[in-house]
Amino acid sequence: MTYQYKQTEKEHAFQTIAKDLKADKIGPVAALFGREQYLVNWSCEQIVDKYINPACKELDLSVLEGEKITIDAIKEACETFTMMSEKRIVIVRDFTLLEGTKMKGFSENQESELADYMKHVPEGCILIITANNADKRKRLFKSINENGQAYDFEALNEKALKSFVEKRFRSAGKVTKPSVINEFVQSSGYFHKEANYTLYNLENDIRKIIAYSEGEEILLSDVLATVSGNLETSVFAMLDAISIGRKNEAYILLNSLLSAGENLYMILSLIASQFEIILEVKEMLEEGKNQKQIQGILKIHEFRIKKAMSFAGRYSVNNLRKILTKVYEIDRSIKTGILEQNLALELFIAQI
Known part of the structure; x- marks a missing residue:
């Protein structure tokens, strides 16, 4: 799938969800979708880390994907009592029904039943539904949005992307000049309409640069030698x-x-x-x-x-x-x- 970068001045979804998480405003149902699946998965991890006791992770976290996703499985997972965690988390991964695509095992009546269920997710549970995108005209999306939150993880703007790169270098014990980060960002392909280049690709290129560089500082030569661009x-x-x-x-x-x-x-x-x-x-x-x-x-x-x-x-x-x-x-x-x-x-x- 090819995405087109859309410049925006509004707060990005990763910032919004971080604030909502800090204020304990996530749930009882949340839709996480958009171009940046890297940030979708990051957000899921942040929610799990906040509410799930690591010792009870296998009991208090349910992940449904593929053929395991049925309306009965979703209800059963949500209505199971939590053991020793603050919340029970149920993650329904890659749920194409949210995108407006028909799914095996979901008739129109079952889709309507699921939309109705968004009003009845237990308070002690957070139901997270992830997808590549969302059909905002669908009753399911509207029900999630009315009873919980919907986070659209669009492309990062240039400032946020440079910050992302700088933090990744810093976490690896590396420093670099803003001009080098700028060159890397511009040559990466992230903002190119025809390129399907996301944060996953960028993260991979960052790892290659870090592995290639010998000193503490990332040099322009390190970027040019390891990132071929698109x-x-x-x-x-x-x-x-x-x-x-x-x-x-x-x-x-x-x-x-x-x-x-x-x-x-x-x-x-x-x-x-x-x-x-x-x-x-x-x-x-x-x-x-x-x-x-x-x-x-x-x-x-x-x-x-x-x-x-x-x-x-x-x-x-x-x-x-x-x-x-x-x-x-x-x-x-x-x-x-x-x-x-x-x-x-x-x-x-x-x-x-």
């Missing part, structure tokens, strides 16, 4: 090299992508997508719009807007339209067999 980042770098006349570097980047087995049509699609954004940004800049206005119209992260603005300054509107026409022509030439794939892209680089 396809869109590489395409950005290739277009950047082209736009400033370093075509040899662009050829090297292209061959590196193709040698790594990247799909040629995906590369072409990304090139077209980037130039389409650059053209839109260029036209809006000429209309007198500023960065904030452009971002509001295009609904993409400011990182991409800034990149597009830097490219836009190097081309005229007519040039950008001609470049896009070439991209579309190359796509047709490859699909109709007029040009060999690698040669077609090399010609494109030579011509712009």
